[in-house]
Amino acid sequence: MRFQLTGNGAARGMALGRARLEQPSRYLVDERPLAAEDVAAELERLDRALALARAELAALREKLHGVLAREVGDFIDAHSMILADRELTAGLADLVRIGRYRASAALKMQRDRIVAVFEAMDDPYLRSRKEDIDHVIGRVQAALVRESSAEERKLAARVGEILVSDTVAPSELVHLAEHGVLGVVLTSGSPLSHSAILARSLRLPMIVAAHEALAHIQDDDLILIDGEHGEVVVHPTAQDIARYRSWQREVVQRGKILALLRDADTRTRDGVPIHLYANAELPADIAQARACGAAGVGLYRTEFLFLQRKEIPGEGEQFLAYRDLVLGMGGLPVTIRTLDLGADKADSTGIVLDDEDNPALGVRGVRLSLRRPQLMITQLRAILRASNYGPVRVLVPMVASAEEMASVRHLLNECARDLRTAGYEIADHIELGAMIEVPAAAIALPGMIKKLDFIAIGTNDLVQYTLAVDRNNDQLANLYDPLHPAVLTLLAQTIATAARAGRQVTLCGEMAGDVRYTALLLALGLTEFSMHPGLLLEVREAVNAFDRSQLIDHAKPLLRAVTREGILHVLERMKACSNAVAPAITTT
Numbered sequence: 001m002r003f004q005l006t007g008n009g010a011a012r013g014m015a016l017g018r019a020r021l022e023q024p025s026r027y028l029v030d031e032r033p034l035a036a037e038d039v040a041a042e043l044e045r046l047d048r049a050l051a052l053a054r055a056e057l058a059a060l061r062e063k064l065h066g067v068l069a070r071e072v073g074d075f076i077d078a079h080s081m082i083l084a085d086r087e088l089t090a091g092l093a094d095l096v097r098i099g100r101y102r103a104s105a106a107l108k109m110q111r112d113r114i115v116a117v118f119e120a121m122d123d124p125y126l127r128s129r130k131e132d133i134d135h136v137i138g139r140v141q142a143a144l145v146r147e148s149s150a151e152e153r154k155l156a157a158r159v160g161e162i163l164v165s166d167t168v169a170p171s172e173l174v175h176l177a178e179h180g181v182l183g184v185v186l187t188s189g190s191p192l193s194h195s196a197i198l199a200r201s202l203r204l205p206m207i208v209a210a211h212e213a214l215a216h217i218q219d220d221d222l223i224l225i226d227g228e229h230g231e232v233v234v235h236p237t238a239q240d241i242a243r244y245r246s247w248q249r250e251v252v253q254r255g256k257i258l259a260l261l262r263d264a265d266t267r268t269r270d271g272v273p274i275h276l277y278a279n280a281e282l283p284a285d286i287a288q289a290r291a292c293g294a295a296g297v298g299l300y301r302t303e304f305l306f307l308q309r310k311e312i313p314g315e316g317e318q319f320l321a322y323r324d325l326v327l328g329m330g331g332l333p334v335t336i337r338t339l340d341l342g343a344d345k346a347d348s349t350g351i352v353l354d355d356e357d358n359p360a361l362g363v364r365g366v367r368l369s370l371r372r373p374q375l376m377i378t379q380l381r382a383i384l385r386a387s388n389y390g391p392v393r394v395l396v397p398m399v400a401s402a403e404e405m406a407s408v409r410h411l412l413n414e415c416a417r418d419l420r421t422a423g424y425e426i427a428d429h430i431e432l433g434a435m436i437e438v439p440a441a442a443i444a445l446p447g448m449i450k451k452l453d454f455i456a457i458g459t460n461d462l463v464q465y466t467l468a469v470d471r472n473n474d475q476l477a478n479l480y481d482p483l484h485p486a487v488l489t490l491l492a493q494t495i496a497t498a499a500r501a502g503r504q505v506t507l508c509g510e511m512a513g514d515v516r517y518t519a520l521l522l523a524l525g526l527t528e529f530s531m532h533p534g535l536l537l538e539v540r541e542a543v544n545a546f547d548r549s550q551l552i553d554h555a556k557p558l559l560r561a562v563t564r565e566g567i568l569h570v571l572e573r574m575k576a577c578s579n580a581v582a583p584a585i586t587t588t
């Protein structure tokens with residue numbers, strides 16, 4: 001029988017396919033008692049999972065060098081010791097042999113027992129170590145799941161399926177897209193997570209925060225998903241399928257209209273040129289950026305090079321990636337952002353520690369790079385070498401202070417000097433800019449702008465940090481509001497500060513590619529936007545329909561408004577500054 005579930009749209013597009021459920025490990029605790037004849041096999045499964053978890057830790061330990069080895073090594077050693085603990089393993093075996101628990105249930109029992117002991121301790125430090133137990137047990141559970149889900153993994157290679165899961169890591173997404181998965185439905189997550197950004201790059205329709213999905217959808221159910229409106233239709237009717245077909249036809253039609261804008265200028269009706277750059281992370285983004293007439297790459301997220309792999313890419317490998325990017329853009333400017341790992345952009349190379357209490361406020365972006373100077377030096381050298389092939393700028397994420405930028409500038413100068421001494425040809429001058437995404441940087445900008453060559457506003461994070469609302473927390477989605485007066489004030493001040501100092505300012509958060517915000521950003525004086533290339537033509541269409549000077553007249557009332565309603569009211573009036581026949585299309 002047909003039924004419908006809702007979530008939040010995270011990557012546009014519709015998909016029709018069979019559901020493939022990936023149960024999160026916590027649901028995989030199988031509580032059914034074990035039959036006597038299965039005990040031996042279950043003990044073997046448990047042993048294999050323990051061995052796998054030990055081997056993974058040992059491999060991780062081996063990969064660590066230098067500072068990293070000192071910092072992370074102790075933590076890995078502690079986990080290895082827990083795994084080697086005879087009491088733990090003997091206890092597990094007893095639970096299986098005598099208690100007839102399955103391996104996953106035995107692990108859960110042991111975890112609960114040990115944690116209860118830790119929690120009863122007086123020493124707060126020891127009490128906090130219960131997290132180590134969770135990490136270790138989690139690792140063994142994951143090893144068990146990997147073993148039991150061989151069948152599922154085969155399914156992953158089947159074309160025409162829609163993944164239904166609680167969460168998905170960015171690195172897994174690429175794998176899924178490559179294997180013909182048509183779309184993704186998650187029970188948690190937000191449209192601003194890195195996975196969602198990547199799904200848009202991969203053109204993989206995605207719905208997040210569809211809380212009921214795992215409880216109500218069965219493997220192999222036919223489902224129709226709408227990544228724009230956040231809808232999942234289970235057992236679609238002929239009528240639903242007709243709607244899907246008509247969406248497919250519309251995509252083709254709309255594509256033809258937008259294609260006419262590929263070679264058009266981006267200029268407001270009153271003749272002000274606006275520059276639209278592309279955000280990129282995959283090679284396909286570069287091709288699309290060129291195809292839709294982007295003015296260059298405004299944000300190249302280098303994290304992609306570090307995801308999906310076990311070791312840190314070296315200077316040579318990074319150089320080739322950056323050089324190809326620069327060559328691919330055929331002489332147009334390219335802004336390469338230094339590594340922004342941390343928070344939800346965890347990697348598999350072991351650079352990021354996964355035990356921070358508040359990862360979004362932790363060691364991410366430039367903080368991570370400055371703590372591991374060798375990482376940053378390798379990256380800066382690779383970028384500098386690529387600068388010989390076309391115009392390149394360096395952008396630094398998560399900056400909070402002038403000192404951080406001074407440290408990066410120092411490293412950049414040293415790298416340039418060393419490369420020249422070693423005989424490399426590099427550009428005479430490389431512009432260095434900061435992402436303005438931490439409120440401290442926005443507020444202190446007047447004092448630091450002179451030391452920066454350009455800035456890029458990262459609204460995805462600026463909104464999260466200004467409003468103290470985790471961008472990945474679906475419970476808070478309604479509080480994540482780019483139209484909050486505090487955000488608008490910071491945006492207006494940042495754009496004005498840059499203009500006064502004669503510095504270029506680009507906005508490269510998701511707001512830039514969302515036509516609902518185009519008028520607002522033009523009214524605040526923004527002339528450089530950077531967005532996913534798939535959205536560029538829509539934004540060009542919207543920009544070209546607006547009269548900028550009329551929009552600017554609305555800036556004062558906009559910034560004076562104190563409620564969301566008041567702000568929406570001004571935005572409504574701004575629509576009259578456009579001569580577009582059709583209302584602007586809404587995007588996710």
Ligand code: PEP
Nearest residue numbers: 437458459460461508509
């Ligand atoms: C941002 O924060 O707006 C941004 C562009 O960076 P990211 O989404 O990669 O954090």
Ligand code: MG
Nearest residue numbers: 437458460461
């Ligand atoms: Mg950011």
